Amino acid sequence: MNLHEYQGKSILKSFGVAIQEGVVVDKVEDAVAAAKKLTEETGTSWYVVKAQIHAGGRGKGTIEETGSHGVVLAKGIDQIEEKVNGILGGHLMTAQTNGKAKKVNKVLIAQDVYYPGESETSEFYMSVLLDREKGRNVIVYSTEGGMDIEHVAEHTPELIHKEFIDPRVGIQGFQARKIAFNLGLSGEAFKQMTKFVVALYNAYDGIDAAMFEINPVLKTSDNKIIAVDAKVTMDGNGLFRHPNYLAMRDKTEEDPTEVEADEAGLNFVKLDGNVACMVNGAGLAMATMDIIKLSGGNPANFLDVGGTANAERVEKAFHIILKDPNVKAILINIFGGIVRCDRVAQGVVDAYKNMGSIPVPIIVRLQGTNAVEAKRLIDESGLNVHSAVLLQEAADKVKEVLA
Amino acid sequence: MSVLVNKDSKVIVQGFTGSEGTFHAGQMIEYGTNVVGGVTPGKGGSNHLDRPVFNTVADAVTTTGADVSIIFVPPAFAADAIMEAANAGIKVIVCITEGIPVKDMIHAREYIKGFDCRLIGPNCPGIITAGEAKVGIMPGFVFKKGKIGIVSKSGTLTYEAADQVAKAGMGITTAIGIGGDPIIGTTTKEAVELLMNDPETEGIIMIGEIGGNLEAIAARWIKDNAKKPVVGFIAGETAPKGRTMGHAGAIVGGDDDTAEAKKRIMRECGIHVVDSPAHIGAKMAEVLGIKA
Numbered sequence: 004m005n006l007h008e009y010q011g012k013s014i015l016k017s018f019g020v021a022i023q024e025g026v027v028v029d030k031v032e033d034a035v036a037a038a039k040k041l042t043e044e045t046g047t048s049w050y051v052v053k054a055q056i057h058a059g060g061r062g063k064g065t066i067e068e069t070g071s072h073g074v075v076l077a078k079g080i081d082q083i084e085e086k087v088n089g090i091l092g093g094h095l096m097t098a099q100t101n102g103k104a105k106k107v108n109k110v111l112i113a114q115d116v117y118y119p120g121e122s123e124t125s126e127f128y129m130s131v132l133l134d135r136e137k138g139r140n141v142i143v144y145s146t147e148g149g150m151d152i153e154h155v156a157e158h159t160p161e162l163i164h165k166e167f168i169d170p171r172v173g174i175q176g177f178q179a180r181k182i183a184f185n186l187g188l189s190g191e192a193f194k195q196m197t198k199f200v201v202a203l204y205n206a207y208d209g210i211d212a213a214m215f216e217i218n219p220v221l222k223t224s225d226n227k228i229i230a231v232d233a234k235v236t237m238d239g240n241g242l243f244r245h246p247n248y249l250a251m252r253d254k255t256e257e258d259p260t261e262v263e264a265d266e267a268g269l270n271f272v273k274l275d276g277n278v279a280c281m282v283n284g285a286g287l288a289m290a291t292m293d294i295i296k297l298s299g300g301n302p303a304n305f306l307d308v309g310g311t312a313n314a315e316r317v318e319k320a321f322h323i324i325l326k327d328p329n330v331k332a333i334l335i336n337i338f339g340g341i342v343r344c345d346r347v348a349q350g351v352v353d354a355y356k357n358m359g360s361i362p363v364p365i366i367v368r369l370q371g372t373n374a375v376e377a378k379r380l381i382d383e384s385g386l387n388v389h390s391a392v393l394l395q396e397a398a399d400k401v402k403e404v405l406a
Numbered sequence: 407m408s409v410l411v412n413k414d415s416k417v418i419v420q421g422f423t424g425s426e427g428t429f430h431a432g433q434m435i436e437y438g439t440n441v442v443g444g445v446t447p448g449k450g451g452s453n454h455l456d457r458p459v460f461n462t463v464a465d466a467v468t469t470t471g472a473d474v475s476i477i478f479v480p481p482a483f484a485a486d487a488i489m490e491a492a493n494a495g496i497k498v499i500v501c502i503t504e505g506i507p508v509k510d511m512i513h514a515r516e517y518i519k520g521f522d523c524r525l526i527g528p529n530c531p532g533i534i535t536a537g538e539a540k541v542g543i544m545p546g547f548v549f550k551k552g553k554i555g556i557v558s559k560s561g562t563l564t565y566e567a568a569d570q571v572a573k574a575g576m577g578i579t580t581a582i583g584i585g586g587d588p589i590i591g592t593t594t595k596e597a598v599e600l601l602m603n604d605p606e607t608e609g610i611i612m613i614g615e616i617g618g619n620l621e622a623i624a625a626r627w628i629k630d631n632a633k634k635p636v637v638g639f640i641a642g643e644t645a646p647k648g649r650t651m652g653h654a655g656a657i658v659g660g661d662d663d664t665a666e667a668k669k670r671i672m673r674e675c676g677i678h679v680v681d682s683p684a685h686i687g688a689k690m691a692e693v694l695g696i697k698a
Contacts, residue, residue, distance in 0.1 A: 133508055135588050135618045135655070138515050153660075170512045211509055240481060240654060241507035270652050274644075285586060285652025286560020286615055289641035290683035293665075296644045297682050305645070307652045338562045338569075340545030341433070370569060371545060393573075394566065394684035 004237040007055045009111045010251045011215070011233030018206035020199060021229040023221070025113030027055065034087040037112050038080050049115035050077040052086045054095050054107040057256040059234065064097030066090055067104050073097060076115070083112065108255055116231060120224025126231075127186050128152050129200070130216035131207040134167065142166040142174075142204065144182055148219035174204040188222070195228040203230075210248055211241025260326050267319045269308060276301025277331045278401060279324040281317070283308055283338065291336045294394065298401040303330050313346070318354035321361065332364050332404045334397060339371035348377035352384045364389065364404045368397035408535040409555070409580045409600040409607075410498050410526070411474055415539050418466045418496075419444040420487045421478035423454050430478065430502075430543050431455055437540040442470040463494035476532060476541050477501040485510035488525060488591075492518040499591070500541050501528035508654075511589040518591070525591025529653065531561035531583035542583060552577015554690060555601035557594055558613035559586045559620075559653065563641060563683065567611050570687025575696055579607045586653025588618065595624035602633055609635050609690050612677065614668060616642035617656045621668045629675035635693045638677040639686055640665040 006014075009027040016022050024045050026037035038050050054061050054073040061073030071089030087110055094104035117124055126148030134141040145163045147155045156163055164185055166178050176197070183196035199220065207215040216234040223229065242249045254262050264271030270285070274292075278300035282288035285307045292302035304324060308316055317335075324333060337347050351367055368391040369377040381390040389404070391397040411417075417434070421427040422444020432455060435441050443458040443466050450461030460466040463475065475496045479487040484503040491499045499518075506528050518525055526533055532542015536551040548565050550572040558564040561583060568578055582597045584590055594614060601607045614621035621640060628636055643665040645651050647658045658664055669679045680689045691697070 133512075133588060136623075138512060138589050140512070170516045208509070211507055213508065238508045239650075240505045241509060243482065244507070272646075272649050272651060274646065276644075282562075284560060284562030285656060286558070286563035286613070286641050287566060287683075289615055289645055289651050289656065290560075290563055290566070290639070292644040293641060293681075294683060302644050305649075305651050338565045340548065340562070340565050341543065371548065371565065394570075395682075398682070398684055 004239055004242065004252055005057045005256070006235040006237065006251055007057065007109070007253065008053065008233050009055055009109070011235040012230060014210060014235070014248070015203070015206050015230055015233055018202050018209060020202040020206060021195070021227060023113050023116045023229055023231045025111045027109050027111050028087070029091070029109045031084060031087050031091055034083050034112060035080065038083045041112060041114055042080070045114045047114035048079065050083060051075070051113045051115060052077055052083070052090060053111040053113060054090050055109040055111055056095055056105045056107055057253070058097050058099040058105060060097035060099045061095065064095050064100070066093035066095050066107070068093040087112070106255070116221055116223055116229060118224060122224055122226060124224050125222045126219035127222070128155070128218045129203065129220050130214065130218070131204055131212070132214040137167060139170060140168045140207070142168070142182065142200065144186065146186055152218060168204065173208070174201055190226065192222050192226040192228060195226065199228045210245060211238045212236065213238040260323055264323050267323070269306060269316070269320060269323065271323060272305040273327070274302050274304050275329070276303045277329050278405070279303040279327070279330045279333045281306050281308055281320050281324070281333065281335045283342065287336065287338060291334060294398045295334060295401060298398045298405070300332070300401055300405050303327055314350040314353035314357070317350045318357055321354055321358060325361070330363055332366065332401060334401055335365065335367045336394070336397060337369050339369060339374065339377075343373045344369040344371055344377035345373040345380060348380040351388065352380060352386065355386050355388065361387065366391060366397055366400045366404065368392065368394065370394070408538060409604050410524070410533050410582065411535050411539040411541050411580070413438075413440065413538040415474045415498070415541070416440055416442045416470060416472045417474045417476060417539070417541055418442060418463070418470065418472040419476050419478065420463065420491065422446050422459055423449055424478060427478040428455070433546070434540050437546040439539045439541060442472055463490045463496065467494045467496065472496065474498045474541055475500065477503060479503060481505035481507070484528060485514040488514045489517045492521040492523045497523050498526065499523055500526045500530070500532050501591070502530065502532060502543055504529040506587070508588055511587065515589055515591065526582065527585040527590060529587040530585030530590070531564060533580060533582050534578070535580045536578045544581070544583070548572070549581060550577035553579060553606060553608040554611060555579050555604065555607040555609070556581035556611045556613070557597040557601065558583055559615050560613060560641065563613055566683065567613060567686045571611070571690060574687040574691040576691065576694070579604060586615065586655050588655040593623065594620040595627045598624050598628060598636070599631070602631060607634065609637065609694050611686060611690060612636055612638045614638070614640045615653065615656050616640070616645050616651065616658050616665050617663050619662055622662065622671045625672045625675035625677055628677060632676060636677045637686060637690045637693060638669070638672045638679045639683055640668045640672070641683065643681070
């Protein structure tokens, strides 16, 4: 589960991390009042208007309807309405929205933190995430803030540093100091950075996050260290401990079919191919997608129906799959172990009959317990369903129906 | 010979009296696994499936001499169950539970380092040594006895591979389901190493998927240490970047996470990689010169 910038920042603040303050609005009418409130709280007279969507690259991205960028500066309260109007309700396309613009339902009106002062501002990169190989959390940081970190990693890997956290004791003072020194800081900014690092790690750890990325971390002209952005991904398995953060889920950011599948307890990912699949087990489901590709098609989805592939679940899965008009065939691939294949076959036949008709050919491959009986059930059903036993046979049938 | 579990293994079931524990313990007993008892806190002193129930793993170990445990405890309590097993002296801990928070697994993995034990999983189908012991949730009949070892992140894909092996005229020594989570107790390389050192195993099937670098690490080890052929498959060639595909660990982050990159490294290291999951068994037969 991903969070919006404004949500991530509110969590950071609750753990004592200094942030670029802001007020989120979902109506243009509220924008001026929000800006006034922000000025009262922070003294800012310029404002940054930031589109809230679950994708990066907003500053360089463009709102399709207005041509505005996704992050813009308003140099005074008189510009607020115009700037918010250019973003809110529009569709924002960025390098990270996979070629499809995302609707902006909320904007964050944030204080201007790049004000002039006694020293130059500088931007850093910092994130906390799991290092899978070491089985430990790691703080990744760099002096090259404010830009695409993957680009930095590729061209100047020596500018990216890592600090691993020992789970038995958590983050230690010497580690925070090392990070602040490596970022070239001294004096008050150094002190602020050590506090920032510890608070950021504690936020990550405290909310069961899978990733917490701050880009940029800003040293202001008056030597404060603040989070100007926040990208947060939660560990889905840890959410049961945090109903307050679970409530931050924004379903409008997700594919509606995926939301529906999720509510039906189906593990479903929408893809853009022409052959749908329905499989038991995640590994076999991925392998089935690969088989579809090798047979000349493209997978329309990932779908793990789990261990109980009964008529009700199969019917729900059919409904979800058939919402996609690009689907030209459906491949059902079940390896029956504990689940009996004949029961699954009966489920498919019943679901088919309940739905009246299904406009595309179905290939059912059932292997394992009672596979022979299952094949007979399918073959004798009189429905537009092809049966297969071996995985290769299923692949060949996909090729046949696509030809 | 075989690895990890055999007919002499004394197995206990944590979460014994729950619905999952009851069903799968029954299946394991039917397979012939030496299940000596189980643990459900608060139900110690009773009997379940004709076996004694204990309040703690320590009690179970003292009374039965158990050396293997299989865990069917719900996600919120599973990391605790793993640590309890290690603390009580269990040598092979198999955790089936799916959905354990990463934070809990970081701590459990660190904790058990202080004990002489091996964790398999979590989020895995378990281990089976064909004809001897099934410590897992796999359908036993699919695993015909033979000379091929399997290491896999996935459940049903393991069954698929075992079935293809049987249809190609071979069978299985031990199949190890290492699990699909970001943090697991036994890595691909460690499981392959166990099978490489098992004199009964003549060929190894290594099944991976997108995400992480366990397969690349295993491949490099195989390059330097292979004594027998390895056939490999990586699921998820068609998976999009940045999406979790069912298993919590199956997500492409960087370029090295892709199926393509993993298969390239595996090929460079001398592993017989198949692009189609339908060709796993046939490839192993071909490599070993076996005709079905």
